Amino acid sequence: MDSTEIFALSDSYIAPTYNRFPLALVRGEGVKVWDADGNQYLDFLAGIAVCNLGHCHPRVSAAISEQASRLMHVSNLYHIEPQAKLAEILCYNSFAEKVFFCNSGAEANEAAIKLARRYGDAVLGEGRTRIMTMRDSFHGRTMATLTATGQQKVKTGYQPLLEGFDYVPFNDIDAVRDAISDETCAVLVEPVQGEGGVILPAPDYLDRLRKLCDEHKILLILDEVQTGIGRTGKFFAYQHSNVAPDILTSAKALGNGFPIGAMLASDRVITHFGFGSHASTFGGNPLAAAAARATLETLLEEKIIEQVDEKGALIIAGLNKLKTEFPELIGTVRGLGLMIGMDLEIPVGEVVKACLEHRLLLGSAGSNTLRLTPPLVIEKTEIETMLKILSEVFSDARKP
């Protein structure tokens, strides 16, 4: 099928929840993707921070093929070797002592919300189940996670929402302190707000949040669905700080494109998730676990995360140079590792569209922020190409 035929078929049969660009991608390799008409694109979005090893990484594809012909799925009623091995890697590289597997970021956050409520009720006192989250946060689209999300746009039309959430501004410790009540059991926060516009907190924000949670004996839950798996230059973003959470959620890049989510926790907390308290048919099945294991082994063995800071700095320097050339079009440039945002003075949608016409894929976030989340394996020449295209796009935007 050519692109036009795919657009027509998709418009006929797919639910209209996405405002799609006129692009149908059919193949990918590393940082490049191709559309149905054979046009090549440079991918600086990576499926929104998913394909951290690039598209179709040979080690991940081989692991999937091998596992697909051995055993794709068995129930979590039985022990699953690839799942156990994956959990071991996650625990070895983080604070965690146990992992619960699921299929997406929203599901990982659902698990975290459920676990926090059980912990609150059992340890802190009956009914102590309120969870504090941040304004402009994003935690998913299920009923619990859209309620947890600090953005009105994902909630519209879905009332009644779930009970039990309080919202405070991001990066404001005093607001958290003031809002903790004798019903609070946990604080849920993204180490860097992704969908909210790539918003970085103060460097000591997590340390101070941890201290506050400890003082009140409540849980610190980190949503690392977007920031995890090397994206910010550490395996998990909390590792930039001096502290660790009680619960952490992961998904997106965990399977490099194969759907899988995970909730990581300490033994002290996970003990409140006993037999029958939570479950998922597909969560951590052999195929998903094999994909994720190959992803993590590749990232770690090939020391890919160690290169993230340098590549991120190169992009940020290039974007700041563009800002000096186009000061009336570009606002703040910021990022951590390869999670980068650039505020614009012109509509971000138009810039993303113009980049697409130049065969460059980029994203948007927040109210008007250009978002760059390239594969971590991005090369210097590809960064230069991206900057050249952006420069052309801004030059065109400047023309009367």
Ligand SMILES: Cc1ncc(COP(=O)(O)O)c(C=O)c1O
């Ligand atoms: C921080 C964060 N949490 C949760 C989610 C939801 O993940 P999923 O779309 O896999 O349900 C996202 C997705 O963008 C996210 O960025």
